Amino acid sequence: MQIFFPLLLLLFFIAVLFCFTLPCIFFLNKTGSIFSFWEKIIVGTVVGFTGFTIASYVLFLLKINMLLIPAVIVLDFLSIKQILSKHISIKLYPTKQLIILFLIFTIGIISQLLVIAPSGSFSSGGDLIFWSAHGHDGFWHLALVGEMNKGFPLQNPVFGGERVVNYHFFSDITIANFSSYLHFPALDLYFRLFPILFSLLLGTTAFILGKKVGNSFVAGIGAVFFTYFAGSFGYMVTYLQSKTIGGETLFWATQIQSSIGNPPQIISSIIVLTFVYLTIYYLATKNKVLLLFLIILSGSLAVFKVYAAVVVLASLAIISIWQIIRERKTDLLKIFIPSTALSLILYLPNTTNSSSFLIFEPWWFIRTMIVAGDKLNLLDWELRRQTYIAEGNWKRVLQLEGTGFIIFFLGNLGMRLLGFWEALRLFKKIKSDYTAQLFILIMSISLVLPLLFLQKGVASNTIQFLQYLLLLMGILAGVTLSVILGKIRFILAKIILIILLIILTIPTQVGLIHGFYKNPPIAKVTKAELAALEMLKNQPGNGLVITPSYDNNFRMSEPTQPIWAWSDTGYVAALSHKRTYLSDMEQVDIMGYNYKKRLKTQQDLFSTNDPKLFVNILKENNIQYIYFPKKRSPQTDLSKTYLLQIFDSSEVEIWQVI
Secondary structure, three states: OOOOHHHHHHHHHHHHHHHHHHHHHHHHHHHOOOOOHHHHHHHHHHHHHHHHHHHHHHHHHOOOHHHHHHHHHHHHHHHHHHHHOOOOOOOOOOHHHHHHHHHHHHHHHHHHHOOOOOOOEEOOOOOEEEOOOHHHHHHHHHHHHHHHOOOOOOEOOOOOOOEOOOOOOHHHHHHHHHHHOOOOOHHHHHHHHHHHHHHHHHHHHHHHHHHHHHOOHHHHHHHHHHHHHOOOOHHHHHHHHHOOOOOOOOOOOOOHHHHHHOHHHHHHHHHHHHHHHHHHHHHHHOOHHHHHHHHHHHHHHHHHOHHHHHHHHHHHHHHHHHHHHHHOOOOOHHHHHHHHHHHHHHHHHHOOOHHHHEEEOOOHHHHHHHHOOOOOOOHHHHHHHHHHHHHOOHHHHHHHHHHHHHHHHHHHHHHHHHHHHHHHHHHHOOOOOHHHHHHHHHHHHHHHHHHHEEEOOOHHHHHHHHHHHHHHHHHHHHHHHHHHHHHOOOHHHHHHHHHHHHHHHOHHHHHHHHHHHOOOOOEEEOHHHHHHHHHHHOOOOOOEEEOOOOOOOOOOOOOOEEHHHHOOOOHHHHHHOOOEOOOOHHHHHHOOOOOHHHHHHHHHHHHOOOHHHHHHHHHHOOEEEEEEEHHHOOOOOHHHOOOEEEEEOOOEEEEEOO
């Protein structure tokens, strides 16, 4: 039965309060009066979500996951008892500032949701529809969610019979728990409910960090503005080229607002902001509760987003060594060593040959940005560079390379370049201020790594390192903006500055939303196919399913493609809760599996017209079901085999090996 969405949202946030926020507030209250009521809510929710996820994973491994809910209830009881025994002071800010903050949050959250929430919903005809890449990425995460409800060790839903390796799956654990224990619909959890929570937490953590660093409410507002709306300068290029506004990834990096469609990315951003914020307080108080929270946050990053873990832990290592040399103190080392140990404990069991994923390829992003047709398309630039190299004219080579770097750097930053002012102030006190060191190091490492390394499988994935530079530069830009506004005495001048800033900042976000909606949904799972998948889901056991291999040349005439014609996805595994023999090859390749033998088997099965060979292939590979759209039917006449047809419609057939 469908629940009215506002009611579903209310129930979801009640669950968030009791599962994440209250258990963590029990510990936060032991820190004294360090944090305000609202700061406890924000920090408590972030750390509570992280702790809940780790606890879920550990209890799953120990096969005592039934203890999760009782443990949460006990902590809720202790927290409520503690709260009732104390006087709660809720500080309200001036009304005008609150109104501005509320408007920015409302517009920012809605803007983020516009590019994910419509996906995974049903059309008036009953089809499940998707925009953008959500039909691919969303189904991979939903397949993992379904797999987690079967227990650990986690099996790969799109490469049946193998464990999930080399993938940070922690972002899906809590979705699985909310789906399994609290019975929230998985589609709503992934595409709407958790995105609302993550967007809210992204903005609130940006606010409290900006307010703390800038020591003003306005700095917090500025940090929220740049976090939600700041994009690249790609729109300037697209406008000059084609009089259109777009170009979010023209300089390669996706922007912070787009991370809503990438759960590991947005969660890692929230954790990084909270980590930096709590580190400031920990260095001032040396509070043991904060130390524990910092270890939980930084130690879990590797299994949410390994790029974030590399950046944060590398920064921590350098600062820890510097503190030991400078002061003979180990406050930061107390975070680094346990965090690294926790990272390894959580990460290594689910990883194989991780070192082989990186390729040393300096300047690849800058060179491809310059020559690629969907980027700057300046082939003449590259020809000049090669000519100068042949001539030995290294001065000109360095000039071109340096200019390319500046375009890459400033182009990706957009109006966040205002953060240079605050970054310079931090740099001036970098020798003695560990917070300044943390900011500078995270940003520097985030910039340097993608300039040097690519990832095997999908080379451009390492550009995700750059997200943490953009994230913290947005915070610093907000602080700088508050300083500038504080120095301007005339209201009209302030208004003009803000309007100009908005005009220069938001076109990327506007272009993103326009590009999202200018066309109809890109893919769909039809009502008829949903019925087939429901039938398959209801079959007993975890039988392996084989589907046709994806054909990139097959296209339907309709604007919204059937999901199987649009892309190679894990939709069968996600919606049937059955493992597939081979699907979503891009994801399989990224994770490092050798899938070529299975691909050949899959192609041989659907191309042979020999019934005996057909059945032998199925049995040799322990396949129990064959699922296919009728337009991708196998060449074999299945009526000449002893397979049992368990579903037949105008669009789909399912046969069972008996």
